[in-house]
Amino acid sequence: MKLRKRLQLMFLSLSIVSFIILTVFFFVLGNEGSDITAQDSDLADSILFTDQKINLYYDINNNQQKDNEETTCEQCASKQILVEIVTDxxxxxxxREIESDGTLDLKSTxxxxLWGYLPNEKLVIPTFTFTNLMDDKLFDIPVIAINYELVGENSNIGNVDYRNLNNNNYEINFEFKNIIPVLDNFLNSDLPVWYVYYPNVNVSDNYYVSSGLIETYNEKTNNSSTYWHFVQEYSSIDNINQYKLLIPKV
Incomplete structure (x- = not known):
């Protein structure tokens, strides 16, 4: 009887150990699969630059399409913009610094x-996203001239609401207390205004750019809905003092 009990205990111990080993194995395997999926997603939502060129041009009519009369952005030469890159x-x-001829060199990157805001030149470069399906040899990136820059409460934005969509992609809604005169041409029109978000207002080279229309709801509330992609999570995205409202020339 004692021998039988010992054998039973031994088999029970082996079963428990085997269960633990298998559990750890599948947990690690599952995590590796998640990492691969995340990495594959990053590769799909990006492009490895070889001989492609990026040209920045003045988007005079603010339609984000290059027209025949729109020329290379000479003011952009030697200025710096932000590029989201994919690493291991x-x-x-x-x-990244723009070349003297208004182009951007991202070879081997x-x-x-990418996006940019040049406050001294009063120019904004809308967020432009890349995917591995793009086979363009030349990317024309619009540059929009800004007329006014309003900071924080000077914009008359009374409330900032946000919703985390997924993977640091956010919908951020701005509610205006009332419409100031410089925004009259943008209310209920197809002309967007632009927003710049600074996670830290003391760090000028870390910011994000988005745009949105200003629309009236229920005949009382004026809202502007925008969409953002952040590299990481930030705790200040509902703080109006972290934003600048940019009003383009019309």
Whole structure:
């Protein structure tokens, strides 16, 4: 009887150990699968630059399409913009300088997006995203001239609401207390206004750009809905003092 009990205990112990080993194995395997999926997603939402060129042009009519009369952005020469790149450990934000001829050289860089704001020149470069399906040899990136820059409460934005969609993609809604005169041409029109978000207002080379229409709801509330992609989570996205409202020339 004692021998039988010992054998039973031995088999029970072996079963428990085997269960633990298998559990750990499948847990690790599952995590590796998740990492591969995330990495594959980053690669799909990016492009490895080889001989492609990026040209920045003045988008005079603010339609984000290059027309025949629209020329290369000479003011952009030697200025810096932000590029979201893909590395072995994920995505990160880096600064890149525009060439003297108004082009951007990203050779040997895997990039997923770029954007820029040049306050001294009063120019904004809308967020442009890349995917591995793009086979363009030349990317024309619009540059929009800004008329006014309003900071924080000067914009008359009374409330900022946000919703996390997924993977640091956010919908952010701005509610205006009332419409100031410089926004009259943009209310209930197809002309967007632009927003710049600074996670830290003391760091000028870390920011994000988005645009939105200003629309009236229920005959009382004026809202502007915008969509953003951040490299990481931030705790201040509902703080109006972290934003600038940019009003383009019309």
């Amino acid at each position: 450990v994920g995505k990160e934000l880096v600064v 895997r990039a997923s997006a």
